Amino acid sequence: MSTLAPAVSEQLVAPWVEWARRxxxxxxxxxxxxxxxxxxxIAAGCRVFAGYxxxxxxxxxxxxSKRLPQVGGYYVQCEDELAGMHACxxxxxxxxxxxxxxxxxxxxxxxxxxxxxxxxxxxxxxxDAMRVGPISGITGAPGQGEFYIARYASHGGNFETIVxxxxxxxEAFWLTxxxxxxxxxxxxxxxxxxxxxxxxxxxxxxxxxxYDALDFVVPRKNNLMMPFYPVGSADLxxxxxxxxxxxxxxxxxxxxxxxxxxIEEMEAQWAQTYRLINKIRHHRDQLTRYETVGVEDADVIxxxxxxxxxxxxxxxxxxxxxxxxxxxxxLITLWPFPDELFERDxxxxxxxxxxxxQLVREVMxxxxxxKKVRFMGKxxxxxxxxxxxxxxxxxxxxxxxxxLPYIWTEVR
Amino acid sequence: xxxxxxxxxxxxxxxTKACHGCGIGMIENWxxxxxxxxxLKQDDVIFGTGIGCVGRQTFATWGGDNFGxxxxxxxxxxxxxxxxxxxxxxxxxxxxxxxxxxxxxxxIHAARRNLxxxxxxxxxMGYESTGGQFSPTTPAGYVTNSSPYGMVEPGFDPCDxxxxxxxxFVAETTATQWHQTVKIVxxxxxxxxxxFVHVRFPCNENFGAYALGTRDTLKNLEWIYEHTQGRKAxxxxxxxxxxxxxxxDASNSRPEFSRLMRDMNARVKADMxxxxx
Amino acid sequence: MTAAAKPRTExxxxxxxxxxxxxxxxxxxxAAIKQGHRVTMLKSHGTETRGGYVxxxxxxxxxxxxxxxxxxxxxxxxxSAPAYKKFFDHCRGKILYDPEMVEDVRAxxxxxxxxxxxxxxxxxxxxxxxxxxxxxxxxLTRLSGLDYEAMKKAMxxxxxRFHEQNLAALDVGYTLPALIPA
Numbered sequence: 001m002s003t004l005a006p007a008v009s010e011q012l013v014a015p016w017v018e019w020a021r022r023x024x025x026x027x028x029x030x031x032x033x034x035x036x037x038x039x040x041x042i043a044a045g046c047r048v049f050a051g052y053x054x055x056x057x058x059x060x061x062x063x064x065s066k067r068l069p070q071v072g073g074y075y076v077q078c079e080d081e082l083a084g085m086h087a088c089x090x091x092x093x094x095x096x097x098x099x100x101x102x103x104x105x106x107x108x109x110x111x112x113x114x115x116x117x118x119x120x121x122x123x124x125x126x127x128d129a130m131r132v133g134p135i136s137g138i139t140g141a142p143g144q145g146e147f148y149i150a151r152y153a154s155h156g157g158n159f160e161t162i163v164x165x166x167x168x169x170x171e172a173f174w175l176t177x178x179x180x181x182x183x184x185x186x187x188x189x190x191x192x193x194x195x196x197x198x199x200x201x202x203x204x205x206x207x208x209x210x211y212d213a214l215d216f217v218v219p220r221k222n223n224l225m226m227p228f229y230p231v232g233s234a235d236l237x238x239x240x241x242x243x244x245x246x247x248x249x250x251x252x253x254x255x256x257x258x259x260x261x262x263i264e265e266m267e268a269q270w271a272q273t274y275r276l277i278n279k280i281r282h283h284r285d286q287l288t289r290y291e292t293v294g295v296e297d298a299d300v301i302x303x304x305x306x307x308x309x310x311x312x313x314x315x316x317x318x319x320x321x322x323x324x325x326x327x328x329x330x331l332i333t334l335w336p337f338p339d340e341l342f343e344r345d346x347x348x349x350x351x352x353x354x355x356x357x358q359l360v361r362e363v364m365x366x367x368x369x370x371k372k373v374r375f376m377g378k379x380x381x382x383x384x385x386x387x388x389x390x391x392x393x394x395x396x397x398x399x400x401x402x403x404l405p406y407i408w409t410e411v412r
Numbered sequence: 413x414x415x416x417x418x419x420x421x422x423x424x425x426x427x428t429k430a431c432h433g434c435g436i437g438m439i440e441n442w443x444x445x446x447x448x449x450x451x452l453k454q455d456d457v458i459f460g461t462g463i464g465c466v467g468r469q470t471f472a473t474w475g476g477d478n479f480g481x482x483x484x485x486x487x488x489x490x491x492x493x494x495x496x497x498x499x500x501x502x503x504x505x506x507x508x509x510x511x512x513x514x515x516x517x518x519x520i521h522a523a524r525r526n527l528x529x530x531x532x533x534x535x536x537m538g539y540e541s542t543g544g545q546f547s548p549t550t551p552a553g554y555v556t557n558s559s560p561y562g563m564v565e566p567g568f569d570p571c572d573x574x575x576x577x578x579x580x581f582v583a584e585t586t587a588t589q590w591h592q593t594v595k596i597v598x599x600x601x602x603x604x605x606x607x608f609v610h611v612r613f614p615c616n617e618n619f620g621a622y623a624l625g626t627r628d629t630l631k632n633l634e635w636i637y638e639h640t641q642g643r644k645a646x647x648x649x650x651x652x653x654x655x656x657x658x659x660x661d662a663s664n665s666r667p668e669f670s671r672l673m674r675d676m677n678a679r680v681k682a683d684m685x686x687x688x689x
Numbered sequence: 690m691t692a693a694a695k696p697r698t699e700x701x702x703x704x705x706x707x708x709x710x711x712x713x714x715x716x717x718x719x720a721a722i723k724q725g726h727r728v729t730m731l732k733s734h735g736t737e738t739r740g741g742y743v744x745x746x747x748x749x750x751x752x753x754x755x756x757x758x759x760x761x762x763x764x765x766x767x768x769s770a771p772a773y774k775k776f777f778d779h780c781r782g783k784i785l786y787d788p789e790m791v792e793d794v795r796a797x798x799x800x801x802x803x804x805x806x807x808x809x810x811x812x813x814x815x816x817x818x819x820x821x822x823x824x825x826x827x828x829l830t831r832l833s834g835l836d837y838e839a840m841k842k843a844m845x846x847x848x849x850r851f852h853e854q855n856l857a858a859l860d861v862g863y864t865l866p867a868l869i870p871a
Contacts, residue, residue, distance in 0.1 A: 030718045030728060050492055069680040074495045074673050078488070079521040086485040087492035093479065094496020112482040140733070168753075201757060202715065202730040204722045243477045244497030246455035248422075250472045252480035253463065261425065261472050262480075307757075314756035385756050 008294040008320060014332055015181075015289075016174030019216055026208040033199040034059035036169045037127055037192065038067060040176025041099045043211040045220065046125070047073035048098040050087035052080055052106060055139040056196040057129040060101040081106035085113035085126065092122050093243045093251060097180060097220055101127035103196075104146055105135060107153075114189055115154025118161070118276060120251045120260075121187035121229065123220075123240050125179045128191055129199040130306075132353070132380040141380040142196040142307055144353035150191045151335045158273040160280035162287060163191045163335040167309045169203035175289075175332070181218040182287070186279060187240050193334060195353070197307035197382060223247075227258035231271035234278035236286070280336055289332035290341055294320065298327025300396045303342075303350045303363055305331040308382055312351045315388025322389065324396045331359075339366035347372040347395050351383050357411040364411070374401055377408040416444040420454060421473050428469040433629035435587040435613030436469045439534055442590060443503065446597035457501045458493065462486045462510035465541045465615070466534045470505050484515025487522040490529050491669075498670040501601055502529035508549045509539055512570045519570070523577035523606045528668040530600045530607040533570060536615040537623075544618025551652065554623040571610050575660045580605035582660040587613035588637040589656060596658060603663035604671075612636055612654065697750040698833075699759040703776055704768025704790070706743050709822030712847065713766070714745030716826060717835075720843035721749045724836055729757035742772045764833055766825060767791050768807075785829060787821065803832065803868070810861055820858035827862020837863060 029035075038060050041049075049064035051057075065075040074091070078084040081102055088098035102110065107128040117124050128150065132143035150163045164179055166172040172194065179190040208214065221239035228241050228249045241249045241260075250260030255272055257263050280287070291309075293316055295301055300319075304312040309330040319326040329341050329348075342348065345368040350360040355377045364370035376383065376391050387404055394402040401409050417426060421444070430436050447457060459474035461467040463483035471480035481489045486504050494502065511519050511533040522529065538556050539545040545558035549570065553562045575582045581603040583596040593611060600607035614620055614632030621627050624635055638644045642653030667675070700717065704710045711732050718728040731746040746759035765780035767773035773791045777784075784801055786794060789808040805828040807821035814820075823844070830840050841856060848855055 028722055030715060030722050030730070048492060048495060069677045070684060072677055072681070074677075076491060076495070078491070079517045082485060083488040083491065083518055083521070086481065086488035090479075090489035090492030090494075091496050092492070093489070094493045096496040098492065112485065113488075116482050116485075197731065197757075200732065202718060202728075202732065203754075203757070204718075204726075204728045243458060243479060243493060244500055246476060248476060248478075250478040250480075252471055252478075253482050254471075254480070260478070262468075310754075311756040311758055317755070382756075382758055384758065384760055386760065 008317070009296060010291075010293050012291045013289055014174075015178055015216070016171070019174060020206070023208040023214065026206055029205045029207060030202055031169060031205045032059060032202050033166075033169045033172045033194065035063055036173040036205055037101065037176050037194070037199070038063035039207055040173040041125065041180065042067050042071060043208070043214060044177040044180035044217055045097045046099045046180065047071070047096040048076070048088060048091035049073070049100065050076040050078050050091065050098065051084035051100040051102060052078055054103045054106050056131060056199045057101040057103050057127060059199070060127060081109040082112065085110040085124070086116070088124050089113055089117045089120075089122050092124050093241065095220060095222060095242045095244070097123070099125040099127065101129065103129050103131050104133055104143070107146060108149065111154045115156060116253055117189040118154060118159045119253070119256070119272070121240065122189065123183035123187055124189040125176070125183055126189055126191045128193050130193065130195040138380055140196065142353055142382065143379065144195060144306060144308065144358070146193060147334060147352070147358040150193050153189075153191065159276045161191065161335050162186060162188060162280065163193050164289065164332055165193045165305045165334055166198060166332070167306055167330060169198070169201060169205050172198060173205060173207065177214070177217060178289075181216070184218040184220065184240065185237050186283070187238060188280070193306070195306045201307070228260050229256055229258050229272070229275065231256075231258050231268070231275045233275060234282040236279065236283050284336050287333055287336060288338045288340075290338060291328075291330040291332065292341070293317075293328035294325070295327040295329060295344065297325055298344075298346060299325040300347045300349060300392050301327040301329055301344070302388060302392060303329045303331070303348050303359070304352065305334060305359065308351060308353050311382045311385050312388050315383065315385045316392065318385050318389040319392040319396075322393060324393050326392045326396070337362050337366065342366045343368070345369055345372070347374060349374045349376055349391055349395055349401070351376045351378070351388060353378055353382070355379050355408045360411055375409050375411045376401060378406055414441070416441060416448055420444050420447065420475050422475050425473045428473060430465070430469040431617045433616045434465070434469070435536070436466060436534060439532070439587060439593070439611055439613060440470055440473065440505075442593050443505070443532065443597055446594045446601065449594070450598055450601055452501060452601075457503055458497065460486045460490055460502060460504045462506040462515065464507040464509045464539065465536060466505060466507035467510065468541060484510050484513070485518060486510060487515060487518040487527070487529070487531070491522060491525070491527055494528060494670045495673060498528070498674070504529050504531045506531065506533055508533065508535040508537065508547045508570075512548045512568070516573070519574060520577040523574040523579040523608070525669040526578060526580055526605040526666055528604055528606070528670060530597070530603075530609065532597070533608065533610045535610060535612045536619055537612065538615065538619050540615040540618040544615075544622055556619070556622055571608065571659045574606070574608045578606070579608050579660065580662045580665055581607035583608070583658045584610045584654065584656045586611060586636050586640055586654065586656060588633055588640060592656065599658070599661070599663065604668045605664065605666065697748050697754060699762045700747040700749070700764045700766070701744065701759045701762040701776055701779060702747070702766040702768070703742050703744040703772035708743070708768050709819065710743045710768060711745055713822045713826050714747050716840065716843045716847045717829070718747055718749070719847060720836065720839040723839050723843060726751060727753050729754045731757050742769060742775060744772070744776070764829065766829060768825070783832060785825065785832065787825065803828075805862065805865065807862065811858065814861060815854055815858060820854060823855050823858035824862035827859040828865055828868055829862070830859075831863045831865070831868045
């Protein structure tokens with residue numbers, strides 16, 4: 001038994017807080033994150049999975065190959081990830097909710113399809129179970145190297161992306177349904193940026209008994225009339241376009257008019273960009289999900305997401321036990337970046353699973369004083385509670401993170 | 413605008429942005445003729461394209477539903493779309509870059525799955541929208557802007573590739589063979605499975621100008637015609653011959669991809685019901 | 690909501706691939722869930738399954754488990770010599786080891802070491818070393834005061850075949866005379 005911290009305020013802001021309260025009949029299992037991601041997708045109405053197996057997302061493909069036929073859906077094992085995400089986009093255009101799952105090496109191969117889905121406003125969910133890199137790296141070890149890649153998931157600029165990250169098996173289940181809902185409402189691909197630990201970890205998991213009874217699932221609707229692309233508008237809840245209903249919709253890779261015709265005019269580029277960026281920026285209040293612990297009175301605040309947030313949170317509580325007024329911010333919505341969570345002018349200690357420093361740069365940008373933002377980078381293994389507690393104690397008492405093996409603090 | 417264009421195309425999107433004398437518009441007319449003779453309506457056909465001359469010129473001309481995929485991925489998109497909309501006919505009109513180079517893996521695997529689409533590979537023997545570079549279907553020795561000393565790489569015949577991969581209908585034709593092309597496209601559309609029709613056509617601005625030394629449409633068409641005959645106008649042998657016509661016809665001989673998937677689902681559902689009892 | 694004291698029990702199981710280390714963890718975890726606990730289990734995989742060690746890290750708590758990492762195990766089950774060496778320092782509680790696999794135990798903390806001859810007993814009683822993990826799980830159940838009935842139920846759910854032998858193996862471990870307090 002560990003000795004633990006005294007009571008401290010704790011807040012989780014996410015739609016599934018209410019969902020979990022309302023739906024309590026179901027099964028309690030010991031299952032992996034990949035299982036939860038799969039079941040969350042099925043519960044959300046996903047009926048097509050197209051992808052290419054890759055560690056540590058392979059189990060999602062295997063679970064999908066079993067589950068989808070049971071619910072009248074389709075599992076397509078594609079020739080590569082390029083085909084995987086394009087096939088998902090095709091299925092979604094045909095009116096079926098779709099998902100693909102991969103890891104970093106496959107995620108970067110999806111960027112054409114990602115951009116195509118963004119510009120054509122195709123709802124989709126992409127799971128990226130991050131492992132340490134670059135490239136293949138260590139296939140069985142966690143990383144957080146795709147924080148920026150997920151933001152800039154395609155070339156050419158002029159778009160915003162939605163990226164969510166779960167930190168438990170249970171949260172992976174609810175968050176996947178949430179991701180599908182956001183994809184439908186915002187008409188855009190949504191990335192679930194998870195990692196090897198969350199996808200491979202087994203944990204207690206509650207699964208509601210009747211997916212059809214989940215009233216919060218946003219059903220697929222079909223846009224049957226013009227405008228197919230409300231360029232120049234930030235409207236939410238525009239039904240997705242559908243191919244095969246004879247609407248005459250046009251879908252392409254080009255800058256388009258509201259009919260979907262390719263056009264090479266500055267004004268059209270402006271109107272399309274307004275649409276793709278502001279449908280997300282103007283509705284950030286509906287996108288931000290996070291968890292905090294003791295931030296109101298904290299002298300130092302640790303920041304993390306995904307699996308890493310698990311040990312970081314325990315580290316924060318350990319620091320509290322040692323008399324340091326430490327706080328904790330766990331991002332669930334990574335993009336659009338929730339600047340408002342970093343309004344307090346205190347030192348932030350950003351813990352992430354890479355040595356180059358990614359999330360830390362956004363915290364530096366949004367915090368009142370970027371110079372007070374510290375970095376604790378680690379790679380291939382979660383931060384230990386001891387490391388986090390030492391880091392927080394160091395910053396609180398001496399203003400700096402002590403030298404620790406395997407921890408990098410430099411941000412260039 | 414002719415009768416078929418009026419019936420099937422979008423007035424606002426034609427004439428297309430194709431160069432003078434380009435074969436793309438003409439071949440599209442032949443496709444319309446095949447569609448019309450089969451009694452298909454706008455809503456029966458989903459029109460998909462890729463990137464390059466063929467994608468750019470044909471995208472959004474079709475009066476029904478259209479998609480223009482990223483380069484090479486039209487068949488990947490169609491693989492997902494077919495599952496959601498299995499009862500439609502799919503006309504996937506792409507170039508030699510889409511089919512024979514950047515998207516060949518999707519071509520091969522769509523053929524292997526017997527995906528129910530008709531691919532019209534309109535082949536102008538190079539990458540012409542980027543200014544005339546060679547492609548895997550550029551004939552050996554010919555000069556393009558990226559083979560200034562002649563095309564040294566061996567090419568391949570996309571018909572051989574898809575046939576080996578399992579396509580159930582494979583044919584080759586050219587922009588000089590109107591009636592044959594219409595007949596072939598009708599057969600291709602009648603196959604509930606993967607059909608591939610390879611149609612060579614001239615590009616005056618690039619391939620014609622650099623490889624053949626002329627921007628004259630008729631001269632470029634004549635060059636193609638000579639190679640379907642293996643003999644030049646002056647009676648001498650051509651440097652090679654294209655054997656056009658139906659290369660392989662196993663139409664409706666094996667189940668279409670989305671049908672296989674639906675049949676499996678029916679089996680799974682029946683097994684689940686049996687277990688419940 | 691408050692993040693108050695959260696008692697947690699950490700269990701580390703490690704051995705070679707094929708000894709059923711993950712299965713043991715799975716049964717243990719499910720049994721705890723059946724009793725209303727929250728459970729996390731990290732399992733190592735990848736190249737380690739090809740000759741190195743396999744590890745299951747379990748944390749069991751009445752409340753949500755924050756860190757799933759076992760840094761100070763309350764119980765460490767060592768099924769191989771490399772695993773014993775590698776993770777000895779991660780444990781501050783009891784160490785259950787299989788003497789046939791772990792021949793040299795450290796001199797320090799003899800009262801923390803419990804020899805469970807699971808492999809030997811599996812060979813003797815079942816003529817099959819595959820049942821060693823269930824014997825070890827039985828011993829762990831007894832030693833940690835876990836609910837034996839819940840463990841049996843979980844085992845039947847997790848393991849698809851050979852239920853009778855597995856139940857018998859569990860019982861061999863659970864009734865080891867050395868573990869029963871006088």
